[in-house]
Amino acid sequence: MPVTEGINLALMLTESGIIENAVNELMTRPQLMMAAESSPGIKSSMKHQVQKWRGYVQHRIAKVDVADRFNQELTLYQTVRQWSSDEFMENAEQVVRELESTSGFYFKARKLLDHDQKKHNPMFHSYFCHQWYEHLEGALKDAQKSELEHHKEELLKDLYQRIETMQHMEKVDEAGDEKRAGRLWDMAKAKLTRTDVERMKSIAKFLQKNSDLQQIADRLGRMANEVDDPNQARVESEELKMVEEKSDSVTDDIVGVHPSDDLARLLPNEAMFLAYPELEVVFYKHLVDKRLMNYRMQGASRKLRKVKAYKTQSKQVEQDKGPFIVCIDASGSMSGYPEQCAKALAYGLMQIALADERDCYVMLFSTQHITYELTKQDGLSEVLNFLSYSFHGGTDLAPVLDQSIELMGSEQYKNADLIVLSDFIAPSQTPEMQAKIATLKAQKNRFHAVCLSRYGNPALMDMFDTCWSHHPSALGRLLSRRAS
Incomplete structure (x- = not known):
């Protein structure tokens, strides 16, 4: 053989x-x-x-x-x-x-x-x-x-x-549209215990009860479609348009004389040949030879023609949506109601990411940071690990911003949304950090802040594109939204 x-x-x-x-x-x-x-x-x-x-x-x-x-x-x-x-x-x-x-x-x-x-x-x-x-x-x-x-x-x-x-x-909640259900199937390899189901059910109910948080999540989900990028928005189109053309058949103006055979535009002196029988044959010879002097007329005619033009569709152009990067302050000052708000908002963003076929990363930061990829294969395990994490420690925003900025510099993170959920009781960032953020903003990435405290540092929040303030009070109302 x-x-x-x-x-x-x-x-x-x-x-x-x-x-x-x-x-x-x-x-x-x-x-x-x-x-x-x-x-x-x-x-x-x-x-x-x-x-x-x-x-x-x-x-x-x-x-x-x-x-x-x-x-x-x-x-x-x-x-x-x-x-x-x-x-x-x-x-x-x-x-x-x-x-x-x-x-x-x-x-x-x-x-x-x-x-x-x-x-x-x-x-x-x-x-x-x-x-x-x-x-x-x-x-x-x-x-x-x-x-x-x-x-x-x-x-x-x-x-x-x-x-x-x-x-x-x-x-826990409704499966949602076709894309969301399909991606949830891809994530569903994790075995859920009764405790896991109750934990997610509790967060889903909290998000449903606090509709202001859901509104923030929905607004963040829509922003990826609202990028005003003229380079991507100008599209060539063909449309019917009325145009003016010069024409000798339109009698708007007399612009001169020329030899022709048009009797309607004949100069008066040419008709003198007909006054004398012996010259009449000359007139007919000039007519046959198109040598009779005529007025030259010219004007503008209007016609419908297909014209190619570039039209700007600034905010209606579909963009490739980048991932959500959700940076959550896990310091001790965020425990309690702010912690519930942060987890519920991250859960809501995960649901939007599933429906829009986007990725969703959560970075918990305090004195160190932990990253969860909520929409990957076996992503439900990541969700459960994130929801079970207890907030403690201090606030150090710089390391997680450095890692996020490094990620957003790649092509994969173009048109991404970075959302920082914190009480923002922290010092302002360095000019170097602010310069890096400004560079990424120019590349169509967006930076958002959701402040869960009355005492957030305004100077720190000024470097974000948009800021929401959701105070962890009993009323849980959305008090203000400020665009920087």
């Missing part, structure tokens, strides 16, 4: 259709069908997940343990296959002894070798190799099927886990 035969043997199962049958069997399971039909977004994400699994499994089982479990036996088979009948008979016992520790074919090989009539047949070598090949084919298929079943069970376990998590999330 040539070397490539071992590879072809390994590929047999992947080309036999058994993987397609496994995919079809998965997608027709009642529980999965019900979940897929519940939302177009979930159906699309589930289909993408299964197709990705299909590609992985096809690659995986094509190489299933060939290098370890079958390589030694395949090498021995290839060597024996190339022997002559005499060489095989001389070394047959040694081959069978090697098979004893490496292959399940040993018992069949021992039985074949002990059969005297077959052993002395000149075709015995070919027959022995053929039986050996059939054993290899069957053993590899069994190994691949076992590997396929293992991966299928893992996928089913994951799919059922996501369905369970989505059912828990329905108890």
